[in-house]
Amino acid sequence: MGRVPGLTLERRQQALEMHVAGMPVNDVANHFGVHRCTVSRLSTCHQQTGSAxxxxxxxxxxxxxxxxxxxIVTSSRRHRFWTSGKIAARLxxxxxxxxxxxxxxxPLSQRHRQERLNWTILYQR
Known part of the structure; x- marks a missing residue:
């Protein structure tokens, strides 16, 4: 069991307390605005590890x-002709x-790669 999405550690502990006190999983989930599977996974994780x-x-x-x-992104946009090595050195x-x-x-999209190829072919002379 990994991370239980949508709940902070404090809210996880509150949800566990409510569930352990006898509140049904669906009611706990509705209270916190999460799916019932989230509360079930949290409960399973707590049973296995003893922690939330x-x-x-x-x-x-x-x-x-x-x-x-x-x-990195800002540098590559401001200095379009810098190589990745130069950006790495500046970083x-x-x-x-x-x-x-x-x-x-x-990473370049297919369209960008094609435009670069076309430019290279056009100005290769």
């Missing part, structure tokens, strides 16, 4: 913060965070 807290999740941790992501100079070019690279 989130469990650790698998997956690779993010290397950049939301603020750094915003910096390092600004924040001290070392990231690879793949982290910085902004």
């Amino acid at each position: 807290k989130d469990r650790p999740r698998s997956g690779r941790p993010k290397k950049t913060t939301q603020s750094e992501n915003n910096y 390092y100079n600004t924040t001290g965070k070392l990231v690879c070019n793949w982290t910085v690279g902004v």
Whole structure:
């Protein structure tokens, strides 16, 4: 059982107290404005772990913060001809965070790729 969406830790604890006190799952869910499955998962998680807290999740941790992501996007929009390497270097100079070019690279849509190819063919001479 992972994160129970829609409820803060305090509200999860309140929901558990209400459910343990005998209130039906549907009534608890209606009180907090969540689906009944949310309360059921919360109850199951509490029975297994004894806690209403989130469990650790698998997956690779993010290397950049939301603020750094915003910096990358803003830089790529302001300086359209900068390479991903240059943006990564500027991020390092600004924040001290070392990231690879793949982290910085902004994925292009099929239309953008086609327009770049057309431009290259047109001005290749």
